[in-house]
Amino acid sequence: MLLENKVVLITGASRGIGRATAIEAARQGADVAINTFRDAEAAADVVAEIERLGRRAVAVDGDVALPDSAADFIDRSVQALGRVDVFVSNAGICPFHAFLDMPVETLRRTMEVNLHGAYFMTQAAANQMVKQGDGGAIVAISSISALVGGEMQTHYTPTKAGVHSLMQSCAVALGQYGIRCNSVLPGTIATDINKDDLSDPAKRTYMEGRIPLGRLGRPEDIASVVAFLASDMAGYMSGAALLVDGGAFANFQ
Ligand code: NAD
Numbered sequence: 001m002l003l004e005n006k007v008v009l010i011t012g013a014s015r016g017i018g019r020a021t022a023i024e025a026a027r028q029g030a031d032v033a034i035n036t037f038r039d040a041e042a043a044a045d046v047v048a049e050i051e052r053l054g055r056r057a058v059a060v061d062g063d064v065a066l067p068d069s070a071a072d073f074i075d076r077s078v079q080a081l082g083r084v085d086v087f088v089s090n091a092g093i094c095p096f097h098a099f100l101d102m103p104v105e106t107l108r109r110t111m112e113v114n115l116h117g118a119y120f121m122t123q124a125a126a127n128q129m130v131k132q133g134d135g136g137a138i139v140a141i142s143s144i145s146a147l148v149g150g151e152m153q154t155h156y157t158p159t160k161a162g163v164h165s166l167m168q169s170c171a172v173a174l175g176q177y178g179i180r181c182n183s184v185l186p187g188t189i190a191t192d193i194n195k196d197d198l199s200d201p202a203k204r205t206y207m208e209g210r211i212p213l214g215r216l217g218r219p220e221d222i223a224s225v226v227a228f229l230a231s232d233m234a235g236y237m238s239g240a241a242l243l244v245d246g247g248a249f250a251n252f253q
């Protein structure tokens, strides 16, 4: 019970890593608010799963790229659950595309969802924590892509480096309020975001072969690390990044 009676807010939590993190938070004793975007059925399913675990849950629809969604998510979460102890910035997209003909709109949307969205949401959550006056924990889902490049990810990898950098600066800005800010850098986790990319058996086998632990990650592999960073067990961690990649980054030759 790492998060007993805490209130945890997570963006992009209808699917994948966000969904697993929401459910893990509930398993660890938290009430959970999820931000979702045009995914009502999946959102209702996550809420039901959390309630089955005996915890309270609320889903708030909103596009993280819009600044107003942040105020709305925090306000409606506080109305429903009373406060914010933990905020997890997870929502993200990766529309795989080559560099030389990257459409401006694909670049712009990826930046706005992944980086601006993380910024607006983190800022709104931090303001609520400061108002409460007793600290908090913020965890952002960055990526191994903050450290390495990807041929079809020239629009995406800078956002993931940016998200980690945001957590470092927020750790500095918010330490005086007892708010810890850290990031998790997942390796390759099998979710909808890379389903098409990994549907090529040759690519999937190649990616699996690069991972010393011999398999792609599962959303639950990330959720447990987020729960740790959000908990008092990580009470002296701030501005840190935890790579959770089955050893992939270390596997150079
Ligand atoms: P996913 O596609 O399963 O989930 C993404 C979630 O974000 C979905 O619930 C989606 O509805 C939501 N979302 C998308 N656009 C949104 C918006 N504008 N506003 C609010 N919500 C929005 O993918 P995932 O793998 O679970 O990705 C979650 C995070 O993990 C992303 O930030 C991604 O960059 C990061 N990540 C994933 C991997 C991986 O290999 N899967 C690796 C490293 C980092």
Ligand code: RM4
Pocket (backbone or CB within 6 Å): 094, 142, 143, 144, 145, 150, 153, 160, 186, 187, 188, 189, 193, 194, 197
């Ligand atoms: C991650 C990493 C994974 C990729 C996802 C979409 O940051 O690059 O390999 O599948 O993004």
